[in-house]
Amino acid sequence: MSLVNFAAREITCKLVYYGPGRSGKTTNLQYIHDRVPEARRGRMVSLATKTDRTLFFDFLPLDLGAISGFTTRFQLYTVPGQVYYNATRRLVLQGADGVVFVVDSQARRFDDNVESLQNLQENLLDQGVDIRQLPVILQYNKQDLPRDLVLSPAELDDALNFRDVPSFGADALTGRGVFETLKALSSRVLHRLTDSGVSG
């Protein structure tokens, strides 16, 4: 991963939204897409099936312009959540600089979250990436649903966040927590990218 290219004066971050099917990854991207001034965003590419589920992946490039002399680009991807699209997931995951794991907070979807989280870890490991070394943020989505249907962020933290990564409650449809999540991940990715500078 070469995020900061001093020679070309470029910073490129690839951020991947991961999680079980129907957890709201594409919704996250759509919300961001709608809030970004037109000049700053590329076309959001969404390859969806007829039933509006992500079959391949969504891709949203953000061109943030020249920051401190560096052309800064963010590339946001989602993976298809359905279990049987693992090949695509691995492809999208390649070279990711950071991952947002979008959790479906509904209690009845809990097992899907666990399965997807394990799948993330395995896929990263196959690419030689230790999940502990990669910036990961947990987003507990759908917190707007009635209390008796969802687990609270505290409960989900207990159950899923054993690595103690930053986590955010969210409601991607209204946008609550979407930018908080993105900001947290960006900050972690950006702070990691040059920390390895001299020692590495």
Added chain:
Amino acid sequence: MSAGTIRMPTFDRYVPGPMGRVALTAARAVAEAGRPPFNPLLMIGVGGRGKTHLLHATEAMARQIDPTRSAIYRSAREVAADGPEDHEPNLLLIDDVQDLIDTRGFQRTLADRLEGRAQQGLATVLTMDRSPGEVRGFDQRLARLLVSGLVTELDVPTSDDRLSILQSLPAERPLLPEVLEAVALQVGENVKDMLAAYHRLAALQAVSKDPIDLPQATVLLDGDELHAEVERSEGALDESVIVAGEAVRLERTSIDTTSPADEFGDFLSEVVASVADQVDRWRERVGEAILRWGGEGYRTTRLEHLLSEEFPQDPDSVLRQYQEDIRVLQELEASSVSVDPDAENHAVFRDPDDLAAARKFLGQTQLGGTTVPGPSSEYRLVDFIEGNATRAAIHAARRLLEEIPPPSPIVIIGPSGTGKTHLLHACGNALAERSGEIVALVSVNELVSAEDDRLIGLGHATALLIDDVDRLVESPARQRELLAAIDEVIRAERPLLLSSARPLDQLTDIDARILSRLGSGLVIELETPDRELRTRLLRRLLDPHESEPAVIDALAERPAPSVRALQGMVNRVLNEAQRQGGSVTAALVRQVLDAPVPSSPKSRANRSGLISPILAEARLREKVIERWPVIEERLLEDLR
């Protein structure tokens, strides 16, 4: 950070009031001109009038017009905290000078600096929220200096201007015109407040089905009601809720208007801060390194130079290399001290930009004043003729000279007279031309018979070249000594070049350890000169005599086992021509070379009698003489 500054401030985006136009024009003039007619430029205006925006716009435009011109924006507090810059920037932009009110000492420093900059013709632009005279207790000299150039005032844009600001903002779903107008007319005095109100409304409208009308906007902006009921479009209903089988009435529609209105702007400003923090962090690291190594007496010129650059290519690798060079210096120093305690803290070990000098110093220390045999200066690499037979060897020699670390060892194999010695000496000379190199060139041929201790210290040479390695066969004692030297040079990754008349696998009597060291390197064969090489060589040898092409052809068509043999042929022809008093012709060449060669009894004694005349000639002129058959003959030879 306000929305106004997040979107890369430019002059075009600044909407001035009637008086602000002067400030705008003046700032633009500073950005455009290397030496503005007024210096400094002071812009006065209360918060929200766009002071920071104008400074950033000036900085951006100055850089855009002339990237080599350094333009630096700093808040006054940063200027005070940072202390003096190493290099005064061409354009210095200082925001909120009134913040210096508590730092009287620094006010004087700033006054000195402004004066100095003005004398050098360097432009300075400053902002304050009130005029210097109104700041009680401000340093009088600074106050005078601040108003010595051009003082401009930033005022409130007219309502028309305010409206045009709002209309120029990008919006997916623009607010209703009457709402925009209300925002422009009613909200706050400064532009920041107006923009904040606008973004709040825009964010609400983005998630609501119907556009926000005037009464709604008024309610929202009055702050009486922070939560507004906004119907969501039905298409956005979460399908998972329906799946749950319950007709859940979503109560998500209360939207917290206190959340940041411009989420993207907010995100962007955080990214900007992170990136600036990260890409500039190298300065911190370099600064630390300068303090650390400078404190230990090391020269830090390289790092200081790096710091003075705005955007160096790869600061971290420069820093890494610098630290690596320091490490090398420390090693060299330690090695020197182990030989000579007086070498400690010698100045030569404090300059990472001249490692060669330190290496040379170490070499001299280790040699303890003795000298090592060096290359003979008459051989040069340019004289070595390149052809198919020699190309590989020349290429290897160049690699030895150019690559760091060099491929090592390089072993040149070739029959006698093909130019091994020439190549070794030529490489040795090229190496010796570099600063700090101690080049040792020894011929095993000489060593075998010599009884001195010339091998001592060879391992400390910065380059070791050994001629005629195959001759080591004759001296097991020398083999051990050379092995030690070879090992040392290989370990230090210094150039090691050897020659052998015979392939390594035929040198069965040489210590297997030496052979394995040599075999692990680059083994190159110098081949018997082919016709192409012979022709080139002949052109050089015969050139002064203006020989006709036929002469060169006649000579070139004859096979020669080595360059030296070819030289012998030419010499014989030239001698004969001289003796006859005529010029060199092709006929003469044939006459001389086809004639039986006067052969020595010695060589004939060892051979079958079927000797090629050319080969015999070559043997005669051999530098490396075959082992004498009997002692009597040797005495005889010595007597001659």
